[in-house]
Amino acid sequence: MNLLKPTQGVFYGDPIDVVEEAWRNARRLGIKPINIRGRDYYIVPRSNAGYAGGMGG
Numbered sequence: 001m002n003l004l005k006p007t008q009g010v011f012y013g014d015p016i017d018v019v020e021e022a023w024r025n026a027r028r029l030g031i032k033p034i035n036i037r038g039r040d041y042y043i044v045p046r047s048n049a050g051y052a053g054g055m056g057g
Helices: 015-029
Strands: 034-036 039-041
Touching: none
Parallel strands: none
Antiparallel strands: 034 039
């Protein structure tokens, strides 16, 4: 483990805040889960999802 390595993540901002916002949006938009092999998946629109990558974003 290299503790000097720059932080990488999949969220912009605090991950807990992002997830809470996604749940609020899902409820507000009435999004229902898609069940695949016994697991529920929620497709929640997010404006900047999927655009950043790599060490520097």
